[in-house]
Amino acid sequence: MTSSRRPFREFDDSYDAESLRMARRVVRGLTMSMQHIVVAPGSRSAPLAYALREAEELGAITVHIRIDERSAAFTALGLAMATGRPTGVVTTSGTAAGNLLPAVMEAELSGVPLAVITADRPEELHGTGANQTTWQQGMFAGRVRDEVHLEQSDILEGHLRLEPASRDDLMAVETQVGLLMRQATASSATSVPGPVHLNIGFRDPLVPTGISSTQQALQRWARKPFLPAEDRETAAPQQRIDDADLGTFRTAFVFGHDAPAVAVGLAQQLGHPILAEPSSGARWSDTGAVQGYRLLLQAPEGSAAAELREQVQRVVVVGRPTLTRPVQQLIRRRDVQAVQYAPRRLAWSDERLPRRSLRELDELAEFAGRAPAGWQEAWQEKGIAAQRMIDAALGEQEQLSSVRAAQFVAETVRTPLLLGSSSVIRDVDLAAALTRPAAEPGAGVGATGVGGAVGAAADRGAEDRRIYALRGVSGIDGNLSAAAGVALHRQRRVTALVGDLTFLHDLNTLLVPSTEERPHLDIVVINDGGGAIFDQLEHGEVGRRRGNQQVVERFFGTPQSVEIEQLVIGFGHEHRRAETVQDLEAALAGPDDRVGVRVIEVRTDRAPLRDFHAELTARAAEL
Known part of the structure; x- marks a missing residue:
């Protein structure tokens, strides 16, 4: 050379x-x-x-x-x-x-x-x-x-x-x-x-x-x-736009995964409702996000909620919404104009994105316009009613369901939370009112459970209440490992809420060499013996047709009867079983007092879930 x-x-x-x-x-x-x-x-x-x-x-x-x-x-x-x-x-x-x-x-x-x-x-x-x-x-x-x-x-x-x-x-x-x-x-x-x-x-x-x-x-x-670590990029400051000369439109802001935080302030300033997925970072009391929004979007025709939904003229999409069809149906309505707010290039989109992208806040403000009087308040009022309806339906259940468990964990946990792909993140999206105050150890289920105070300010800091999720490809693989990575960096306890198949698919997260630091990680496993999400899709209806139940269960439900407790103990970690909300409350209390990996197993039955969702949608006619 x-x-x-x-x-x-x-x-x-x-x-x-x-x-x-x-x-x-x-x-x-x-x-x-x-x-x-x-x-x-x-x-x-x-x-x-x-x-x-x-x-x-x-x-x-x-x-x-x-x-x-x-x-x-x-x-x-x-x-x-x-x-x-x-x-x-x-x-x-x-x-x-x-x-x-x-x-x-x-x-x-x-x-x-x-x-x-x-x-x-x-x-x-x-x-x-x-x-x-x-x-x-x-x-x-x-x-x-x-x-x-x-x-x-x-x-x-x-x-x-x-x-x-x-x-x-x-x-x-x-x-x-x-x-x-x-x-x-x-x-x-x-x-x-x-x-x-x-x-x-x-x-x-x-x-x-x-x-x-x-x-x-x-x-x-x-x-x-x-x-150094303390110089990492912080959240963008809120910017106030002069709205004196803006038009008046009934706009809805839809916040999906990894949404730019600056758009929250604009939606609040202009008086528009915020419909926010759990991992958007916009689902907190200080953002004014609409509770129970998914139930409002799927309310039957002829209901007051459906009439409110039909009044939407424009939609601003912030981040990437991936969880529900009612949200996608709103965005794609022929009588609705929709734009994507994208101050930077989006990792998941290209020129084929069917909606126009706006990069500047002033452009976005001009599109969204000022809300007519009472527009945001009408959504928030209906959202509170929807949340109470969801809480009441869950309170009528005799046994702890996956939806109720997911709701309780998301509302109660006082650590950063990673939501597994598949059913659990959708259960949190449907049922969790993240505006409720997080429970303190021994505070009792009433502090955050069914009938708890809706609209109260969350007492967790921005990092404590952060929700992570893998929504790029939305696969179930690697969810536990990603949660472990978050915990290793933060040097504090993190909670992962996952389904049983997501847990089993990433079981090697529990395989930590004895020379290595174990992440401080609580893994809450909703164990309903298979893939509950497919029963909520078209396959559930097919499975109810004569002669199809076993076929759908085999190819989609993929039932399993693994003894998770034995697996966890075999890997050298602690296992706890929660059969009630009180058990979950006790298991999640005092997160700073524990070290290492712990698995909290919640056994539920997925068979009634489709009927529960159908009944909830029918009740939405009263909204």
Whole structure:
């Protein structure tokens, strides 16, 4: 390798194997912006493991070890969700790399800066039948914001540099990795945060040469992140728009997953109702969100609620609504004009989005207009009535149902909460009044249960009441691992509320190596013995036709009779069973007094759910 300038050397590890030297430069590039990295063990990725161990000892990064690659990837996803900064997952070559795809898909459509780092066999071994060798370059093409392949042989050939000619030498390993991490967090009108892929072809030897601990202590080579944790981006300040010259329209603001918070203030200022999904961040008392909104949207024709719904002239969509058909039906009504508020490019949309996108608040205000007198109040009044109707229907149940359990957990828990995909997040969307005050230990079920005070201010802080969810692809895989990642970053207890199939699908979250810190995680499992969501869809109606019940149950309900308690104890964690709301209250009390992972199992019957939802919709005729 030749250069017209002297190499820019900040440390000297020329004594070591070239694979280790390359790995250190990779890690330096990562730690410019990365706080956490998750490693799944493997031989070809060993240079990265040794380099990361050194970097962790130097205080430059926190390393987490997981055995299963898919669980490792979703744990990294959860860490990236919590920090808003790139988080890495490292695997060896072969099928290990393939196990990262589900997390990459979720990160792509949810705009999460996940860095997947795959070790590869050197190019000369490809096509030779060498063990654990497959073509990994471009394996996530079309799903990552950018990708870089580094080949160790390129160093010898002069196409890649370990010792850069300058700090910004584009041929240097560290620079290429640092620039790739910038692509993971780029956010503008034309770019959006998301996953990136770094593939590295390592040659033998893959282990460090002998070096004394004294010499190693002098090699302070690792970079600490440029931005400390406290400098992370905060919520955008509210901006007041001059509404003196705006038109008057009956507009509804629909807040979906990951909605920009600044739109809440505009909706309040203009006097429009806010219909907010649980993971939108807009479903709190201080936002004026409409309670029981889903029941209002599905109220039968001829009801007062339906008449209110029919008066909507315009809809502003903020974030990504994914949970219910009544919301989509409102957005797509032929007599309604709908726009998407998107101050930055959306991770999940392109030019085919059927509604117009608006980037500026003043444009949005002009579209939404000022609400006529009493418009917001009418929605809020009907919403309170709908919430009371939902509470009353749940109060009539003889046994604890999945809907009641989900409602209670969402309203009561005093930690950050991750809602699993499938039924539970929809149950929370339907029934939970997040405006109720969270219960204190021993406060009694009446504080938050059926008939509790609706409209009271929530007593949780913004971070305590934050709700996470994987709504990019909305799959059930990786939900527990993502919750564990959030808990590892926050260094405090997090609650995950999931169904039984979601729990079993991500069971390896419970497999934490004994050398590793266990996340402080409560997992509330609604165990109804299968997939309840399908019975709420068209398949439930098909299953009620003569001769179809067993077919639908087999292919969609997928019944299971796993003893979750035995599984949890086998993994070395605590298990509790809750049969009543009082049991749940006791289990969730005092979250700061517990450490490690604990599973709270709530056994329910999914058979009556379809009739419950039908009866609730019928009652909505009275709204």
